Amino acid sequence: MENLSNLDYASYLKGWIRTVPNWPSEGVMFRDITPLLxxxxxxxxxxxxxxxxxxxxxxxxxxxxxxxxxxxxxVLAYELNVGFVPIRKKGKLPFTTVAEEYELEYGNATVEMHTDAVKPGDRVVLIDDLIATGGTMMAGYKLLQRLGAEVVETAGIIELPELGGGELMRDLNIPLFTVCSFDGH
Ligand code: HSX
Structure with missing residues (x-):
């Protein structure tokens, strides 16, 4: 049996994230969370x-x-005994939506949310796997704010500090928690 006492949980979990070099394109170090899950x-x-x-x-x-x-x-929502709402890529949600466009390295992307997904004043945790440029997380944050929700914290498993998203979010006073970060290689 593994000895999990005195364990630095974040470092241990980081060790279960697989780095796949040059995927999906040359020069990209993809951080793959599937072994962790x-x-x-x-x-x-x-x-x-x-x-x-x-x-x-x-x-x-x-x-x-x-x-x-x-x-x-x-899973987090289930464990906290609260509801879960999806923020989806454009064109996937059937009901009335609010949309937020953001910039990618090449081009733009849009995320959408149902207008009745949250109520004004709802206290929300916004979660994703990874923060790179922060574009996706900030677009989700803006959608929730537009619907009047209070984002208690944004959360992720991984931050990639080299891509600047975490720093940008902290500069904008957007609360962010991540389990671990990966610098370069
Ligand atoms: C990846 O890009 C992750 O799963 C996130 O949803 C997103 C993070 O990139 P960025 O918007 O912070 O640059 O597909």
Whole structure:
């Protein structure tokens, strides 16, 4: 049996994230969370980090970003005994939506949310797997704000500091929590 006492949980979980060089394109070091999710022990530890962080707060809703934010966000919502709402890529939601466009390295992307997904004053945790430029997370944040919700914190598993999103968000006073970060290689 593994000895998990005195463990730095964040470093341990980081060790279960696989780096795939040159994917999806040359020069990109892709941080793959599938090993972390696949192992029942690390999946539970990961979820528990978020549950412990928010279980004492008054949270009304967990909002997850398409698509990996759905995996952790829905389990977190279930454990906190609150509802889950998806923030989806353009064109996927059937009801009335609000939309937010943001810039990618090449071109633009849009995320959408149902207009009745949150109520004014709802206290929300917004979650995704990774923060790179921060564009996706900030677009989700803006949608929630436009609907009158209060984003208690934005949360992710990984921050990539080289891409500047975390720093930008902190400069804008957007609360952000991540389990670990990866510098360069
Ligand atoms: C990736 O891009 C992740 O799953 C996130 O949803 C997003 C993070 O990139 P960025 O918007 O912070 O640059 O597909």
């Amino acid at each position: 696949q192992n029942p022990k690390t999946f539970r530890m990961l979820i528990d980090i978020f549950v412990h962080r928010y279980m004492g707060e008054r949270i009304d809703v967990v909002a997850g970003l398409d698509a990996r934010g759905f995996i952790i966000g829905s």
